[in-house]
Amino acid sequence: MALGIFARRLAMAVALAAAFAGPTVAYAVVIDPWVHDHSDAGVPPRPSGYTHLVQTFGQPCSDRANNSRSWWPSQSARNVAGYVYYHPYIARDVGYNIRNHVAHDHNDGAVDYLVGAYNCRTIRGSTSWSVHAFGAAIDTNSARNPLGQSVWNGKGADGYDYGRYLPNVWRGPFPGHGFFWGINWGSRPDPMHFQYVTDY
């Protein structure tokens, strides 16, 4: 009798746990083989200035600029995942280190739309090419972090506030990350923007 009650309570507890854990488990990504060694192995130096940018990534809008990809949650809309395309020079950094870092932390919910990298465009009102045209920059959580906003809104697609979790992953301090954060541009802060070049 006591065993029957215990069994029923256990079954109920399991059912409840499954009901709550189900969406989380379904959302999580299995990345068993991934080991974050925080090394700089395979991560090339970050260029500085236009000349070094072109020497490293090639001409803007070129065939090379979108030759790599990875799969990101909330890429095109909230909870709608999609591919993000970028230059192979940052393939290890974006597709291996950073993407897996977020998944490994079970923080896919911190990512919110739009997430994008390669875009053949110029900077507004300028003859200079956007870093996105080289495939050397990523925008993340764009809708909550528009151009000109001087603070980071850390609310993710799941509604929780992750603070500066994502910026801290993108910009390091791990050697295998090291993106420059656009929020640091004093007169034109761009909190959604992370680029693998400085002084441009």
Place this chain on the structure above:
Amino acid sequence: MKKVITFVIAVAVGALGVAARPGGAAPPASAVARCGGGGPARSDMHSLAVGAGFAGADGPAISQTSPAGTEVVVPPDGGRGVIRHVSSRPGVGTAYVRDRKGGDMVVSVTGRGIRRFATRDEALQPSLSAQGDLVWAERAGLRLVPAGSRTPTRIAGPTREGMTFSPVFASRRTIVVAVAAPPTAAVPEDEYLSNLWRYDLRSSRWVRSTHFRGGPDRWSIVRTPFLAPDGSIQFVRVSGRASIDRAPRYELWQLRGDIAWRLRALPGEMYLAGFDGDARLWNLREGATGGWLIRRERADGSLEGAGCGAVMVDPLERADPDVRSGSRSSSISGADTTTSSPAGDAILVGDFSSVAAASDASATIGSALGSTPSIIDAKTQPAVVRPGVWAVLIPVAAGVDSEAELARFRATVPAFAGWSWIVSV
């Protein structure tokens, strides 16, 4: 889906190289010799004050070209920051922007002397009228300083969130201005659409002059409008697709009144730099150095060297103070480093809607390359494959250039050229 190989770029570069090859009258020796901001600099500002010839930003100096040759002139404002957007008006003077972190300084040098105007925001493309009025763009509007006045007047732009740039006097009462559409959810930064507008100083009315359309993917922008000798406005229109790896299209257009028409396609990236008499001047990038060359268009359409410097284009050889990293830059170096890594680059081919399709592709690729690729899905490689599809993975050996391997793969198995990427797994 993608990978429209940029044959266009090669053709454009080749065409420019041919066109720029000296075939007619050679430019003055000093016109080319002093590019790069080198050589002795002159502090005499007389030629700037009369708007002699044409001028461009060249490193820390202004490179001024006149029939006497090219001379490097020390900017007379004596300030710190990057010189850009140098505008010459023959018989009137020269204006330019001293670009600084945050607000800038607009400087005009005319027969009335040197005038400096500190701006609260980014100042763009100052321009002088025939009478000496000065205008520049700032955020969504304009600042106008009538000749003889020392106080800028604010002119609100035609759209609330649009960005104004490249104002130019079409007459004393009319200013033609480029206006970029505000960011959208789909295009949160950078530019996808701009058009020319006309502002009437007497009626204070804005009228849209061009009606180009653009969207999140297919974009259309206007650049470097100049007053042509015949009184029309000529400008460059650039159009492209954001998602495609293909060089955009460049075209020369003309605007008279509110009617615009295309004059011709351009061979590659080039921007108007003004007029030297009746001859168009062009700014072309000097390879990957970030320098800008000035080319004069001959009657047959070919180009000849005319000088150097960034006229209304943005200089690239010096970092914009607003995006300079400074002390707040993130650092690559850090602790907690190790040297070994379990990761490696691979060529991914996909996506395939079934295991069978992936297996067929794997067999084709395997026989072409003489190797045995593996088949992956989101369960095994969730960072690079979306759920519900399969892909073929070809490892790239350690120490081998993965981009070169991708090029070799695409040449060997062209059927999958548009479906192959480098991934790190």
